[in-house]
Amino acid sequence: MPELPEVEIARRNLVRWFDGHRLVRAEADDTRIFRGAERAEFTRIRGRLTSLVRRGKYLLFAFEDGHGVLGHLGMTGKFVRRKEGDEVRFSRARFHLDDGHVLHFADARMFGRMEPAPAASLRSLDVVKALGRDPLADGLTAGQLAEAVGTSKQDLKVALMDQGRIAGLGNIHAAEALFRAHLHPARKPSTLTPDDWKRLVQAIRESIDFGLEEQEGEEPVYLEEGGSENPFLVYGRGDGPCSRCGSTVESFPQAGRTTYACPKCQPRGRVGK
Numbered sequence: 001m002p003e004l005p006e007v008e009i010a011r012r013n014l015v016r017w018f019d020g021h022r023l024v025r026a027e028a029d030d031t032r033i034f035r036g037a038e039r040a041e042f043t044r045i046r047g048r049l050t051s052l053v054r055r056g057k058y059l060l061f062a063f064e065d066g067h068g069v070l071g072h073l074g075m076t077g078k079f080v081r082r083k084e085g086d087e088v089r090f091s092r093a094r095f096h097l098d099d100g101h102v103l104h105f106a107d108a109r110m111f112g113r114m115e116p117a118p119a120a121s122l123r124s125l126d127v128v129k130a131l132g133r134d135p136l137a138d139g140l141t142a143g144q145l146a147e148a149v150g151t152s153k154q155d156l157k158v159a160l161m162d163q164g165r166i167a168g169l170g171n172i173h174a175a176e177a178l179f180r181a182h183l184h185p186a187r188k189p190s191t192l193t194p195d196d197w198k199r200l201v202q203a204i205r206e207s208i209d210f211g212l213e214e215q216e217g218e219e220p221v222y223l224e225e226g227g228s229e230n231p232f233l234v235y236g237r238g239d240g241p242c243s244r245c246g247s248t249v250e251s252f253p254q255a256g257r258t259t260y261a262c263p264k265c266q267p268r269g270r271v272g273k
């Protein structure tokens with residue numbers, strides 16, 4: 001499922017693909033990715049992409065004609081570039097460019113969203129204003145992380161995935177960051193020491209950097225789609241050996257999602273390693 005790194009790679013690809021080119025036709029199929037009058041509005045967009053900003057897992061498209069789109073990749077959404085006339089599986093919406101390429105928004109499960117809105121209003125949309133600090137776009141210090149997450153009464157991993165506290169982390173990168181920081185996902189944020197927050201902020205950076213390197217390239221591949229090796233340190237490794245110490249990785253449900261942790265590297269009670 002796309003999280004901050006995957007959405008950032010989508011942003012970089014789109015900026016590169018649009019560079020120097022104009023959108024000559026926008027198409028939208030009749031799916032739940034668009035609601036109400038959104039399809040008709042989407043098809044009116046024309047011209048150059050003047051900016052594409054990522055906030056957490058959202059993409060804010062601004063076009064020179066004043067149109068904008070708030071995009072979310074959902075669970076399986078991705079942008080791919082093809083020559084005009086080429087078929088793309090699960091293509092739901094398309095930007096036709098003046099260079100003979102088509103940028104498809106492909107989304108098998110259709111939890112993604114494309115919400116047209118005036119470009120000037122994107123940053124003031126409620127869902128965007130509600131986002132917490134973005135570790136990549138805004139930078140994040142240990143103190144800012146402690147302030148944003150430390151007051152949560154929820155388990156640490158659930159609090160890290162709360163987009164209103166920190167924007168962009170999901171089930172994969174929250175689990176990976178906690179493993180890197182030697183912190184158990186079920187720790188309560190209020191029990192963390194300044195050293196824990198320092199390790200965690202560093203671990204979040206490393207996990208995002210790793211995700212960016214992993215997804216670099218033209219064709220995004222998500223782990224859930226199969227066909228690729230699991231590149232992660234702990235995520236998806238339940239009942240297998242810990243990549244660091246060899247202990248058996250545990251998996252357990254947490255707020256409705258499966259969480260992975262090494263019982264030795266990420267002790268429940270103790271502080272740190």
Ligand SMILES: [Zn+2]
Binds near residue numbers: 242247263265266
């Ligand atoms: Zn371990």
